[in-house]
Amino acid sequence: MITIEGIHHVSLNVRDLRRSKDFYERILGLQELPRPAFDFEGAWYAIGTTDQQLHLIVYKGETLRTGEIDTKDGHFALRVSSYENTQKWLDQCGITYTAKPYGKAGFPQIFILDPDQNIIELNAERLEEN
Numbered sequence: 001m002i003t004i005e006g007i008h009h010v011s012l013n014v015r016d017l018r019r020s021k022d023f024y025e026r027i028l029g030l031q032e033l034p035r036p037a038f039d040f041e042g043a044w045y046a047i048g049t050t051d052q053q054l055h056l057i058v059y060k061g062e063t064l065r066t067g068e069i070d071t072k073d074g075h076f077a078l079r080v081s082s083y084e085n086t087q088k089w090l091d092q093c094g095i096t097y098t099a100k101p102y103g104k105a106g107f108p109q110i111f112i113l114d115p116d117q118n119i120i121e122l123n124a125e126r127l128e129e130n
Contacts, residue, residue, distance in 0.1 A: 007052055009044075010076045013059035014116045017041050020056055023115050027093055028078070030054065047078065065117040069098045075111070075119035083108045083124035101127055 014020040021043055024030045030045035033053065041058035054076075065073065080086045083101065087110060090097050100109040110122040 006050075009053035009055050011055040011057055012076075012114070012116070012118045013061075014056045014114070014118075015058065015060065016115065017043060017056065017058050019115045024054070024056070027090075027095060028120075065119070069096075069111050069113055069119060071098060071100070071109075071111050071119075071121075073119055075121050077109075077121035077123055080122050080124050082128060083110070083126075084128055086110060086122050086124070 021032070024043075024045055025032065030047070033044040033046050035042060035044045043056045045054040045056075046052075047054055087097075087099065090110065090112065095112055098111040100111070103109055105123070108124050108127050112120050112122065114120060
């Protein structure tokens with residue numbers, strides 16, 4: 001039997017590394033990690049204070065997604081400390097999103113697209129009390 005200890009990393013295909021790095025660093029605030037000298041471009045990022053990582057891989061092929069945000073499509077989720085502050089930040093940055101503060105998941109969710117149409121869910125444990 002396999003004993004899973006957690007997710008080590010999620011890999012996403014991107015076309016323009018500089019544009020993607022700007023998004024993941026400036027919009028999401030991720031910290032870049034050292035990366036081995038592979039024979040292809042990419043970047044590695046730390047996710048929060050865990051050992052989990054996001055790996056970007058430059059890929060010149062086609063992506064699966066060309067439309068708007070579809071919350072049922074494949075995505076990965078990041079837990080944020082404040083739903084309201086995250087919404088305010090995305091508004092300030094001009095990022096389009098789909099908000100589900102009272103969705104069936106049982107926790108508030110925001111869905112965004114990165115520059116290559118990869119869907120990212122930002123969720124919080126709960127809504128803050130005003």
